[in-house]
Every structure is written in C-alpha cells, then in structure tokens.
Amino acid sequence: MCDHSNKNIYLPYLTTVAEIIDETPDVRTLRLVFQDEKVNDSFSYRAGQFAEYSAFGAGEATFCIASSPTRKGYIECSFRSVGRVTEELRRLEVGDTMGVRGPYGNSYPIEQLYGKNLVFVAGGIALPPLRTLIWNCLDLRDNFGDITIVYGARTEADLVYKRELKEWQERGDVRLVKTVDPGGDGPSWDGTVGFVPTVLGEAAPSAVNTIAFVCGPPIMIKFTLPVLEKLGFGDDQVYTTLENRMKCGLGKCGRCNVGNVYVCKDGPVFTAQQLKEMPMEF
Ligand SMILES: Cc1cc2nc3c(=O)[nH]c(=O)nc-3n(C[C@H](O)[C@H](O)[C@H](O)COP(=O)(O)OP(=O)(O)OC[C@H]3O[C@@H](n4cnc5c(N)ncnc54)[C@H](O)[C@@H]3O)c2cc1C
Ligand code: FES
Structure with missing residues (x-):
C-alpha cells in the first residue's frame, strides 16, 4: 500500500x-x-x-x-x-x-481466487473496474482455472477497450462472449446480440469452483444476479462494486453511506450476500 x-x-x-x-x-x-x-x-x-x-x-x-x-x-x-x-x-x-x-477502498480478494474458475460480467462503461482484475488475473494466468468474460453494451460503438477485447478473443485461454443490445449491431458485428443477463444465461458458465464478478448499471445487476443464482452461484460466489456518489473517499464526509456501510471504506467491492443485507434497492 x-x-x-x-x-x-x-x-x-x-x-x-x-x-x-x-x-x-x-x-x-x-x-x-x-x-x-x-x-x-x-x-x-x-x-x-x-x-x-x-x-x-x-x-x-x-x-x-x-x-x-x-x-x-x-x-x-x-x-x-x-x-x-x-x-x-x-x-x-x-x-x-x-x-x-x-x-x-477495499479490493478483490485475489489470493482467495487462486485455483478457481472466474466469470466476469460487465455492461457498458462498467468494464474498467473489472478490467483491472481481468489483467491482474491474466498476468498471473497459471493460478486460475477457466476464465469467461461476458461483456455487452448498447451498440458496438459503446464497447470500451476494443483493442483488448480483440486480444482476449484471440487468446486460447479466455472465453470472451461479447454482445450488443438488440438493434445495436452493425454489418461488421461478429459477436452476439442480446442483453447481458440473457447472454450470460445462454453462455451458462459452470458455478462449480467458480467466482463471478458483476459490474454494470443497477438495472443490469438487478437482472444478472437471478441468472447467476439459477446457474447455481451462491451469494458468496458473486462480487460486485458500487459507485455511490463520494466526496472524501476516506470515510469522513458521510456522503457515500448506505445504512451504516461506508461504500468508500467498507467497499466499493461487496459480495452479493453483503448487497442483500444493505438497505438498498437492487
Ligand atoms: C468507486 C467509484 C468508482 C467509479 N469509477 C468510475 C469509472 O471508472 N469511470 C467513470 O466514468 N465513472 C466512475 N464513477 C462515477 C464517477 O465518479 C462520476 O461519473 C463522476 O464523479 C462525475 O463527475 P462530474 O463532476 O463530471 O459530474 P457531476 O457534475 O458531479 O454530475 C453529472 C451527472 O452525473 C450524476 N452523477 C455523478 N456521479 C454519479 C455517481 N457516482 N453515480 C450516479 N450518478 C452520478 C450527477 O447526479 C449528475 O446528474 C465511479 C464512482 C465511484 C464511487
Ligand atoms: S465519501 Fe466521504 S465518507 Fe465515503
């Protein structure tokens, strides 16, 4: 630190x-x-x-x-x-x-992920908080099992890190499922068409020995968590990060709190289990 x-x-x-x-x-x-x-x-x-x-x-x-x-x-x-x-x-x-x-803030428990399969699910501009972890894991690739990335945006133009998506797509040790919302595809689109939660359900990664990371707009998270549940992921196998408005970032101003949780100090990374215990709509 x-x-x-x-x-x-x-x-x-x-x-x-x-x-x-x-x-x-x-x-x-x-x-x-x-x-x-x-x-x-x-x-x-x-x-x-x-x-x-x-x-x-x-x-x-x-x-x-x-x-x-x-x-x-x-x-x-x-x-x-x-x-x-x-x-x-x-x-x-x-x-x-x-x-x-x-x-x-806190961070992803990377050492606890060693030996596990990883599933990353992101929508739109929410790939950056997962990109840090994706590269962290790819740079230590031998420590992890299967890696699946499901990433979607409204249109092809709205996908971020396009050059890295291409790199992940070309790697033999990553399964990338990229998607755009219905109507968001153009003639050159070589991915899937559909909303992220639906596409995740179709990709159906195994929940066995797997940890999932979800980041996106609240509506995407809301519809993705039940899909993961249906695939067999327990609430302690799912992580997300919150983007509540902040000011100090240091646990001093009280701007970011949800109930008695300070997102800037206790988060921004939370398990689905912790989210469910928070007094907020998801
Ligand atoms: C932990 C954390 C990580 C974040 N990571 C990123 C990131 O990697 N990339 C990124 O683009 N943004 C990220 N955000 C959101 C980002 O902080 C805000 O978009 C940014 O502060 C807006 O600043 P501004 O002064 O330009 O906008 P303002 O003038 O303050 O606001 C413009 C509009 O955006 C709304 N807004 C501002 N902040 C937020 C927010 N946090 N949630 C919802 N609506 C908001 C305002 O209500 C207003 O309507 C993150 C937020 C948090 C708390
Ligand atoms: S941002 Fe000030 S207490 Fe969290």
Missing part, C-alpha cells in the same frame, strides 16, 4: 497525462505518470480500489484504477464525460498535469 503520511490527507499527488485513448465518443482513458519519481516507483494498489482524480479549478471525480497492479510505472483511469469535473478532465492534453489521491 502507499504511504498516506502526507500531512494533508486531501493533498493529491501530481501526475502527468502520458497517453490519451478514446474508447468511445464519450469515454476516454488517461494513462498517468506520477511526477515524483519516488511515488511513481512506490505507488501500489490492489485491483478494485479507486482514487480521486482532480481537474484543477473544477474539483475531483471518483474513478476506479482501471490498470492492473501488475503493470508498474503508471496508472490508468477510464471515464465518461457526464459533468463538471469529467468535462474538464476531457480538456487535458498529453503533457498536462492532473491530481490523484488514493488508492482508497
């Missing part, structure tokens, strides 16, 4: 935008390098953790750390422009400075 002994806990590290990748018309990935070389060498995090990213003068936005902890020397975030901070972050160019504080 990183040393958070900075005197001001809200003081961000300064980073330089090293690369910009446009994933879709409104989703962009930034590769960031810490300006302090020592921080760049020592910054460590676990898959599932998030950070607060600042556009100076506009404020902070919360994004997961989308790169894998196994890849050193940079971090990446992928975000959709939806408002004040994200629009300001979109104006940044390669070489510009932005702030990052973190890493915050």
